[in-house]
Amino acid sequence: MAMKKYVAALAALAVVATLAVWMRPQRPQPVPAGAEINIPPLNETEALGKIAFDAKCAACHGENGLGKDGAGPPLIHKIYEPSHHGDYAFQMAVTNGVQSHHWPFGNMPPVEGLTQGDVKNIVSYVRALQRANGIQ
Numbered sequence: 001m002a003m004k005k006y007v008a009a010l011a012a013l014a015v016v017a018t019l020a021v022w023m024r025p026q027r028p029q030p031v032p033a034g035a036e037i038n039i040p041p042l043n044e045t046e047a048l049g050k051i052a053f054d055a056k057c058a059a060c061h062g063e064n065g066l067g068k069d070g071a072g073p074p075l076i077h078k079i080y081e082p083s084h085h086g087d088y089a090f091q092m093a094v095t096n097g098v099q100s101h102h103w104p105f106g107n108m109p110p111v112e113g114l115t116q117g118d119v120k121n122i123v124s125y126v127r128a129l130q131r132a133n134g135i136q
């Protein structure tokens with residue numbers, strides 16, 4: 001009898017553990033540094049976006065938006081595809097900052113000194129990189 005209870009408890013534990021693993025929050029890993037990606041030719045808007053991105057975002061989001069160890073996530077990543085993080089998410093991130101929720105890098109502070117137009121250009125640049133790498 002005692003043995004039966006023990007087995008039942010173990011089985012219950014196994015179910016709970018399986019559910020916990022299955023339902024755990026996704027913590028996608030950054031693209032490894034030096035990862036190869038396709039760099040597309042940039043139109044004028046995208047090229048302006050790259051200049052602003054390199055000045056204001058690359059310190060955390062890395063060169064070509066590939067992320068930077070200990071600083072920030074890659075934006076050339078499936079979770080930032082347009083249907084999940086639309087263009088508005090970029091304006092919001094720059095204006096208000098971002099509470100850490102997808103990654104273990106901490107919060108993103110608001111970024112000063114960019115107009116909405118600048119951010120639009122940045123989005124065009126990031127979308128061009130995403131498209132060239134199958135993220136759309």
Ligand code: HEC
Binds near residue numbers: 072
């Ligand atoms: C000081 C570091 C830092 C800088 C500078 C920075 N970011 Fe971020 N950003 C982060 C971190 C960290 C996250 C991830 C937060 C999380 O865990 O989801 C993030 C997330 C984002 C997101 C996702 C927002 C969301 O809704 O989940 C966007 C979009 C973004 N950044 C755009 C930008 C742009 C554009 C710039 C430059 C204008 C920029 N970031 C500059 C650190 C930074």
